[in-house]
Amino acid sequence: MSFLYPLGLLGLIAIPVLIIIYIIKNKYTEQVISATYLWTLSEKFLKRKNPINRLTGIISLILQMLAVIFISFAIAHPVFVLPGAANDFLFIIDGSGSMNIASNGKTRFDAGKDEIVSLIKDSADGSTYTLIFAAEETEVIYENLDDKERAVNFLKELSPSFLASGFTDAISAAQNYFNENSGVKTVLVTDKDYENYENVTLIKVSAGEQNYALSEVTPSLSGGKLSVSGTAYSYESDATVTVELFVNGSDSAVASQQVELKKLEGSQFTLDGGDNADYRSLRVAIKEGDGLSLDNEVVLHNIKTDNSYKTLIISENQTFFIKTALKAVGNTQIDEVTPEKYELADYSGYGLYVYDGYSPVIMPSDGAVWFINPTVSTEKSGFSVQGVVEPEAPGAVFVYNPSSATRVKNLLRGVVKDDITAFKYVKCGLYRNFTTALSHGGNPVVFAGTNGYGNREMVFAFDISDSDLAMSVNFTTLVYNLLSYTFPSIVDETVYYCGDTVLVNVLANCNSIKAEAPSGKTEYLDVSNEICEYTLKEAGVYTFTLIISNVSRTVNVFSQLPEAERFTTVSEQSFVISGEASEQKRDGKYEDLLILFIILAVIFIADWMVYCYEQYQLR
Amino acid sequence: MSLVINEEFLQQIELLQILIKNNVAGLFGGNHKSKTFGSSCEFSDYREYVAGDDITKIDWNAFARFDKLYLKLFLDERQMHTRIYIDASRSMGYGKGKKDEQALKLAAALAYLSVCEMDKVSIYVIRDRQVEEVVTNMLGKESYLNSIGKLNEITFDGDSYISEAILPSTVGYGDGTSVIISDFLTDNNYEDAIDHLAGKKRDILCIQVLSKEELNPKIRGKMHFFDSENTSRFYRKNINREIAQAYKKALEYATGRIGDYCAARGADYMLVSSEDALNDIFFNKLTVKGVIK
Secondary structure, eight states, X not given: OEESOGGGGGGGGHHHHHHHHHHHHOOOXXXXXXXXXXXXXXXXXXXXXXXXXXXXXXXXXXXXXXXXXXXXXXXXXXXXXXXXXXXXXXXXXXXXXXXXOXXXXXXHHHHHHHHHHHHHXXXXXXXXXXXXXXXXXXXXXXXXXXXXXXXXXXXXXXXXXXXXXXXXXXXXXXXXXXXXXXXXXXXXXXXXXEEEEESOEEEEXXXXXXXXXXXXXXXXXXXXXXXXXXXXXXXXXXXXXEEXXXXXXXXXXXXXXXXXXXXXXOEEEEEEEESOTTOSEEEEEESSOOSOGGGSEEEXXXXXXXXXXXXXXXXXXXXXXXXXXXXHTTOOOEXXXXXXXXXXXOOOOOSEEEEESOOOSSOOSSSEEEEESOOSOOTTSSEEEEEEEOOSTTOEEOEEOOOOOHHHHHHTTTOOOOOOEESOEEEEEEOSOOEEEEEETTEEEEEEEEOTTSOEEEEEOSOGXXXXXXXXXXXXXXXXXXXXXXXXXXXXXXXXXXXXXXXEEOOTTEEEEEEEOTTSOEEEOOOSSSEEEEEOOSSEEEEEEEEETTEEEEEEEEEEOXXXXXXXXXXXXXXXXXXXXXXXXXXXXXXXXXXXXXXXXXXXXXXXXXXXXXXXXXX | OOXXXXXXXXXXXXXXXXXXXXXXXXXXXXXXXXXXXXEEEEEEEEEEOOTTSOGGGBOHHHHHHHSSXXXXXXXXXXXXXXXXXXXXXXXXXXXXXXXXXXXHHHHHHXXXXXXXXXXXXXXXXXEBTEEEEEEEEEOHHHHHHXXXXXXXXXXXXXXXXXXXXXXXXXOOSSSSEEEEEEOOOSSSOOHHHHHHHHHTTOEEXXXXXXXXXXXXXXXXXXXXXXXXXXXXXXXXXXXXXXXXXXXXXXXXXXXXXXXXXXXHTTOEEEEEETTOOHHHIIIIIHHHHTSBO
16 A cells, blocks of 8 residues: 555544543543442443443543544545556557558557557556647647546547657656656557567557658659659569659549568659640649558649730830849730830739839729839838939949848849949839838838739839949849749649648738638638748648639649658667556545545544544533 | 421421322231221121130120120231331432432331321431431321421441341331331342341331442443442443443343242332332322332
């Protein structure tokens, strides 16, 4: 027997105090009566054989002492080591992606849950259960729960994640429980092999299931032709699999290839996609089924098909430089118009309006705007034109913004920071939140932001032909960066691994962004910033739907199962809980007696008080 | 201490006597007819003449009719002598029980009723091993009223040995009732006294007077009792329910023992609480016992 709260035994100090009180207070009351004859005679009628009669004189004291002992022991909470006594169970269930591997229709995770349910049901009444769910984060689902039914119900609601799980926190938590109670029975349910484990019962739920997987699937375009290459794996045994390519959601494969797989060795494959260079989506899949289907296919979405737009250049001047730069970065649909014509007609429906050496009276509201060498201030443009600055020879040498802010870095990404000189430039006053890339004398000369319509806006505050920028290697790079800023993709990539964070660009006038997970769970993202972050927690195709001026636009990304979770058999180093385990068990059945003890104690104390009162009355 | 036998008490027993006279024949059998033949006017029987008989009592009419001598017998009518013995031990007078007062009242009341029947009454106290006369040969109400006040002078102290006191004393022979008033809470012999009085053809009435605390003790807890008559006698116990039950059994045993002994000797026995009212004692208990008929 041991005690959970040994300090409770301090209550036993009350026993000598009781005895002293008893000795002091419990004197015989002397009284002269007319005759003791009847009292003496009564001795003959006492049941002398009852041994408790001998204790009658101190029965009250005995009961009080028993009450004190009961209370002290109840507080100290003795734990009896009895056959069939209850245990404190600590279950740790592996919630990593590999626990999704199924065998005979049942996943490893479900098999693990069944094992735990069985242990709970077979445990003695009064046992307590603590459940730790070890997924990408370690979570204590419940702690010291003594209700079997609730423990099982909570367990049944769990499902594995699609991420790799770290057991560091789980081991730490288990160690803490063990330090508090060395009698705790720790049970680890996992599909991993452990070379070394102590003070833990390992329940392994893997059963040598076959698993194939695809990795490094990459599309490539050459001469208008599409080809897709990648690597296929077999994690359990050598095998031959068929890899198929599907385009634009079709169920018919456009290409397939037999691939010989060696266990744990990657095998390259290349699929000919034919004339599908402008594909919207590609799906590459292994035809054969296995224990884990999540890693058997990869879906790729084409970002470029989502980002097509038309450009209108309004200029009196030669637009050679800017038009060449735009075409160089892939913007091929360009219309040109003079300011006179622009002012006479209603031009709309363009993704980008480029005003070169001209400033419109009214800003377009339906597209992004570039100003090159603005002449006058335009309402809602976000800046004012304050005159022309003409520095002395050799001209104005522009200064690169040294800030490490993300937007500045994005604007200047890949730019070789050579000197850029202009003979003159327009001094602009900014009254909206613009980011300056280049400046001179504190005056911004290349800056970007959003205008009064919420559309992206970029300004070159000088005539490109008056500068050496067009001749610089930086020109195309800078235009590309500015164009990327002006027309951000919703996402930068379309293939991720579970656990990765997707950066979703909040486009101009975007009212909402809905993220839909493969399981169907939806979540609305915060659109108050230009970029919002979203963590992929499931494997499969995620769909992001943006509502921009009441027009919806969707983009799909594919979340792959982490490669570490594709292995059917994983060996971990150790799961060691240090310390010496004890056989301490829980006296769960007897815990309810505590209330009984207290009630009895109260009764005895009341009896004692009544007795003392009677004694006082007799004096 | 106020007098037990006072004017108020005397009025009370006068009223009691009237009530008894109107409702019952009288105390101790009423007209005190003797079981022997005597010289009263009341005819009883005939018997044949035997030489030596008083020839004045020969019924000559019967001789004329039967030619045999017959004596005409008449009932004898004697004056009764009621002797009342009061146990004057310390146990009768100690504490709040007022057993002494009840004993004196009973003695005075019985004496008055006897006097009203024209009986002689003597009252004694038993003190240690002696019978002390308090009032002797009271006859008539005037004598009673002159003498009964002496009961107030009785002190209750020391021990009492009933048998050893009564046996050597004059108790009379077949001429009335002997009343012993005591708590009988003693190991001392009282049975011999009853036997002795029965042998003297006396009617016997034993009245056991016990206090309320003795009949139904409420006391509990650790007690050290000392005997009022002899402090070397004590009883030390933690009095609990079990002991209280044993006490009740002891009480039943003690009262039953004296009651049975009296019944076996043709004596009357009555248990009286010191709290009992005289009316209740005389109209209920004594009637039930047949002492009052």
